[in-house]
Amino acid sequence: MKAPFIAPGQTLGILGGGQLGKMIAIEARRMGYRVKVLDPDTACPASEVAEVVQGAWSDPTAALELAIGCDVVTLETEHVPYAVLAEVEHLRPLRPSAQVLKTIQDRYNQRHFLHRHDLPQTRWANVESLGALDTALAQIGAPAILKRRTGGYDGRAQVRIFALDQAEAAWDALGRSPCILEAFVDFAAELSVVLARSAQGEIRFFATAENVHQNGILHTTVAPARFAPPIRAAAEDLATRAAVALEIVGVLTVEFFLTRDGRLLINEMAPRVHNSGHVTLGACVTSQFEQQLRAVCGLPLGSQHQHAPAAMVNLLGELWSGGEPDFRAVLAEPRAHLHLYGKRVAHPGRKMGHITVLADDTDEALAVAERLHAQLASR
DSSP: OOOOOOOBTBEEEEEOOSHHHHHHHHHHHHTTOEEEEEESOTTSGGGGTSEEEEOOTTOHHHHHHHHHTOSEEEESOTTSOHHHHHHHHHHSOBSSOHHHHHHHHSHHHHHHHHHHTTOOBOOEEEESSHHHHHHHHHHHOSSEEEEESSOOOTTOSEEEEOSGGGHHHHHHHTTTOOEEEEEOOOEEEEEEEEEEEOTTOOEEEOOOEEEEEETTEEEEEEESOSSOHHHHHHHHHHHHHHHHHHTOOEEEEEEEEEETTSOEEEEEEESSOOGGGTTHHHHBSSOHHHHHHHHHTTOOOOOOOBSSOEEEEEEEGGGGTTSSOOOHHHHHOTTEEEEEOOOSOOOTTOEEEEEEEEOSSHHHHHHHHHHHHHHHHTO
16 A cells, blocks of 8 residues: 655644644644645644634535545545545545444444454444334343444444343433444453554554543543553454554554453444543654554654553543633643644533543542542533
8 A cells, every 4th residue: 555645844634623633733833734624613732833624524525625625535434425435535545544434433343343253342233123122122131232333433323231121221222223232241351452554554552542431421431551461462452453454544542341350352443543542642742643643644653652650531521511620730740741723612411522641650640530530521
């Protein structure tokens, strides 16, 4: 695969202007690139550092307008429709490719991909009717999780089924749309591997991260994960196999369940920079955001060396329920770094920012991050 070489001074296009697009754009601007983003909101977070082409991700006219003005296009979300991506790719280099997104953005395709390449995952079944759901539940059992095949993130577009008689209510709750049913995994921990792959096939890993979710939304990440080296090595090996099989160019995040008997199961893949990789911004020589830029522009991948153990805690809209939080304690902590995304409206569950902490060990970094979060929540 021949990579386009997009030199500083040329223009990067990003499909999506949220916080991930903003952080890619900041790194791109630092390195001398011009940046344009496609977003329905002209005051999106990335608007602070990039030109905005206003339009929905599903609007091919707006996407082509973005592409025409750019030298290469990437994305911050896997939810841009495949048909739109294919049109963009016909006009400009698109990294990752439309085919990668077609494989990942539909959970049915993603699960089939994992099966074809003998990558471990939980038991699952395709569900396109209530009858099919009944059959799947009889085979997989309850508890299980019903997920809409497309869309959804941070616990949205999915319903947990605890008993067989809850099938119809779950089917109705997801709009009777095509779904997959997944067997529930009673896991010991959640891990993720964030890597970057160049068009020449070079792969660089960031330290395997250990994640904790609350209400389906990532709460904290620590890196390196506090598990034995063989577990981290196995996760990296599985993520490498997935990246090579996908032929992805750019950042790939592979999320894992670590079962109580020590097995790794792939939960989901994201063909983009990821919330669990935010610790790389400040903790590593090259952040995931710069690494994405380097991969899609055909530049050499940067060093993924991590300066110190790190932790991250997300700041959700609940913290804004009484007005703007008082960040003085965060800013007074010398080991902490505050990142706010510039979103104008806060609501429960919305990611408004994050804090990263570097310390001598991961336990200390996590303790400081949790303490700062608790102080914000108590005001």
